[in-house]
Amino acid sequence: xxxMWITMGxxxxxxxxxxxxxxxxxxxxxxxxxxxxxxxxxxxxxxAESRDFTQITPYCDRLCYVSAMTWANSYIYAAEDLxxxxxxxxxxYIRLISAECQRLASHLMWLGAYGPDxxxxxxxxxxxxxxxxxxxxxxxxxxxxxHYNYPRIGGVKRDIPVGFADRLVAKVKLFERRxxxxxxxxxxxxxxxxxxxxxxxxxAEDMVNAGVSGPNIRAAGVNxxxxxxxxxxxxxxxxxxxxxxxxxxxxxxxCYDRYRxxxxxxxxxxxMILDAIEKIPGGKNTNYSNGDEMILAKAPTRAPEGATGFSxxxxxxxxxxxxxxxxxxxxxKNPYRLSIRSPMFITIPYVAKTMIGYKVADxxxxxxSFDPCIGETDR
Amino acid sequence: MGMRVSNEQSxxxxxxxxxxxxxxxGGSEVTSTVEHHSNAFKMAFVRVQCPPQHWPAVAKxxxxxxxxxxxxxxxxxxxxxxxDDRGWEVVYHLMxxxxxxxxxxxxxxxxxxxxxxxxxPLEFEIIVTLPQGDEPSVPSVQKVWVGADWNEKETWDLVxxxxxxxxxxxxxxxxxxxxxxxxxxxxxxxxxxxxxxxxYDDAQGFGRKPTxxxxxx
Numbered sequence: 199x200x201x202m203w204i205t206m207g208x209x210x211x212x213x214x215x216x217x218x219x220x221x222x223x224x225x226x227x228x229x230x231x232x233x234x235x236x237x238x239x240x241x242x243x244x245x246a247e248s249r250d251f252t253q254i255t256p257y258c259d260r261l262c263y264v265s266a267m268t269w270a271n272s273y274i275y276a277a278e279d280l281x282x283x284x285x286x287x288x289x290x291y292i293r294l295i296s297a298e299c300q301r302l303a304s305h306l307m308w309l310g311a312y313g314p315d316x317x318x319x320x321x322x323x324x325x326x327x328x329x330x331x332x333x334x335x336x337x338x339x340x341x342x343x344x345h346y347n348y349p350r351i352g353g354v355k356r357d358i359p360v361g362f363a364d365r366l367v368a369k370v371k372l373f374e375r376r377x378x379x380x381x382x383x384x385x386x387x388x389x390x391x392x393x394x395x396x397x398x399x400x401x402a403e404d405m406v407n408a409g410v411s412g413p414n415i416r417a418a419g420v421n422x423x424x425x426x427x428x429x430x431x432x433x434x435x436x437x438x439x440x441x442x443x444x445x446x447x448x449x450x451x452x453c454y455d456r457y458r459x460x461x462x463x464x465x466x467x468x469x470m471i472l473d474a475i476e477k478i479p480g481g482k483n484t485n486y487s488n489g490d491e492m493i494l495a496k497a498p499t500r501a502p503e504g505a506t507g508f509s510x511x512x513x514x515x516x517x518x519x520x521x522x523x524x525x526x527x528x529x530x531k532n533p534y535r536l537s538i539r540s541p542m543f544i545t546i547p548y549v550a551k552t553m554i555g556y557k558v559a560d561x562x563x564x565x566x567s568f569d570p571c572i573g574e575t576d577r
Numbered sequence: 578m579g580m581r582v583s584n585e586q587s588x589x590x591x592x593x594x595x596x597x598x599x600x601x602x603g604g605s606e607v608t609s610t611v612e613h614h615s616n617a618f619k620m621a622f623v624r625v626q627c628p629p630q631h632w633p634a635v636a637k638x639x640x641x642x643x644x645x646x647x648x649x650x651x652x653x654x655x656x657x658x659x660x661d662d663r664g665w666e667v668v669y670h671l672m673x674x675x676x677x678x679x680x681x682x683x684x685x686x687x688x689x690x691x692x693x694x695x696x697x698p699l700e701f702e703i704i705v706t707l708p709q710g711d712e713p714s715v716p717s718v719q720k721v722w723v724g725a726d727w728n729e730k731e732t733w734d735l736v737x738x739x740x741x742x743x744x745x746x747x748x749x750x751x752x753x754x755x756x757x758x759x760x761x762x763x764x765x766x767x768x769x770x771x772x773x774x775x776x777y778d779d780a781q782g783f784g785r786k787p788t789x790x791x792x793x794x
Contacts, residue, residue: 235749235750236748236749236750236751236752239750239751241761243735243762244761244762244766244768245768247768248768275616275617276616278615278616278617279614279615279616280615281615282615282616283615283616285616285617401678402676402677402678402679403646403676403677403678404723405676406646406647406674406676407646407647407722407723407724408723408724409647409648409649409722409723409724409725409727409728410724411647415674415676418676418678418679419679419683419684419685420675420676420677420679420684420685420687421684421685421686421687422674422675422676422687422698426579426580426581426582426689427582427674427689427698428582428620428672428698428700429581429582429617429618429620430616430617430618431617433579433581434579434580434581435579436579437578437579438578438579439578439579442684442685442686443684444679444681444682444683444684445679445681445682445684446681446682447681448680448681450678450679470579507614507615507616508670508702509614509616509617510649510672510700517649519649519650519670521650521652521668521670523654534654535652535654535762537650537652537668539649539650539670543727543731544724544727544728547726547727548723576750577750
């Protein structure tokens with residue numbers, strides 16, 4: 199049969215956003231692929247060059263609405279590297295808790311979107327129900343459901359409200375039981391196993407060489423995680439261990455391993471939150487006023503020319519990184535250049551190539567298992 | 578319980594890397610230093626200043642001698658006022674990740690405190706400075722790291738730095754039919770709303786025109 203090119207996207211349920219996957223097929227088999235990105239390129243890097251350091255945080259929230267808190271934190275750590283700021287420990291604990299709540303919400307969004315890809319519509323409704331619990335918690339902190347603008351250079355915007363700790367613990371404990379429900383539903387579903395197992399193999403060394411990171415690497419059997427390897431925040435003081443999965447083939451991790459590792463990550467996030475809220479310095483039911491030195495350190499507003507800062511961060515989809523050069527407009531109030539590394543920008547072209555050799559029907563299963571997000575890809 | 582790579586580990590890893598790099602490239606203009614972050618735990622990283630003609634050799638050395646197996650980010654910057662020697666700058670961020678392929682049904686659980694030598698995760702920052710000019714170019718490292726491929730595409734697309742030897746270079750974030758020579762992160766392109774104060778002075782935007790009007794689509 200003659201080979202032909204099929205265009206999947208930019209509006210296609212598989213894409214989880216706006217991008218185009220061009221697939222060359224020979225009958226039902228994929229023989230070549232090409233990814234086309236850039237449909238929602240907003241020029242955040244250019245906009246940032248004319249904004250103060252504090253004004254950039256909301257733009258970073260909007261890089262990915264599914265994990266706004268982790269992206270804002272990611273920028274903040276790089277800005278603190280540039281401006282040489284010491285952060286109070288209580289603020290680091292609050293950042294950890296908020297980032298892990300966001301990780302839970304983001305993985306739930308992934309699972310909820312991945313379920314319908316595979317044919318399980320129930321999953322969408324269940325995940326959205328549980329995600330709402332964590333969005334409510336984040337709303338208590340940031341004041342908004344999705345774009346929080348919560349972390350500040352030197353700390354956080356405001357302290358955790360009184361009673362937040364109790365609601366957090368109750369919801370996380372409830373959710374720990376819900377994870378078991380998800381696993382009972384999915385791991386015993388024949389359709390789920392048949393569609394995921396033995397599909398979309400990706401090798402650990404190949405992935406690292408190609409720039410893939412985060413849960414996708416840990417699914418391939420190595421517990422490499424920026425949270426301990428390039429440490430920030432107080433992850434060394436709370437109780438957790440990096441999620442890792444045992445791949446079943448010499449070819450690496452399949453879609454099922456990547457699903458399993460994200461479920462395990464959600465468990466670890468729960469464990470981390472429950473431990474951190476008990477250990478938080480200053481007490482979990484204390485509410486310090488805005489700008490108190492317990493939650494916000496003083497930070498300079500200008501960076502001199504020649505100063506640079508960058509920081510690794512374990513975002514929900516992999517390792518993100520910001521690189522900032524100081525000394526821009528406004529006598530150093532703006533960055534001269536701000537560069538964003540998005541984990542998915544590197545991953546999507548790699549995933550497109552891993553599909554070669556599989557059937558057309560496997561494309562949604564493979565693509566969804568890597569958790570694509572186009573907001574951060576196109577920036 | 579949580580864990581992390583300690584400062585002593587990252588210091589010793591960075592120092593041994595710098596010692597080997599200095600021994601290997603000492604006579605040329607390649608200089609390498611141990612630097613420290615100013616945030617969080619003040620971890621060490623390796624900064625290498627490298628002229629463009631030596632970059633492929635340094636890249637291969639980092640990849641195969643020092644285990645920098647991960648190309649994290651490529652950043653291009655335009656310095657129109659930077660003098661004759663520094664018109665453009667390309668910064669590569671590399672990482673060393675102790676990740677190896679696994680046998681089926683096994684996993685490697687790394688413990689941070691037990692990592693030694695070249696297993697310690699480490700960051701590298703390589704700064705390639707290019708002279709002033711209209712056509713900045715730097716050798717491509719697409720063949721050394723697969724991950725550099727799309728990073729270099731993006732840097733050419735947005736900043737306009739050419740990567741010599743890069744195969745299949747094309748626009749990734751800008752539209753495919755963007756005018757040739759249009760690279761929005763070059764400093765001659767100004768934002769339409771350059772200063773937010775302008776937005777308040779002329780909220781409807783009637784009096785405002787892009788500063789690069791007529792020159793781009």
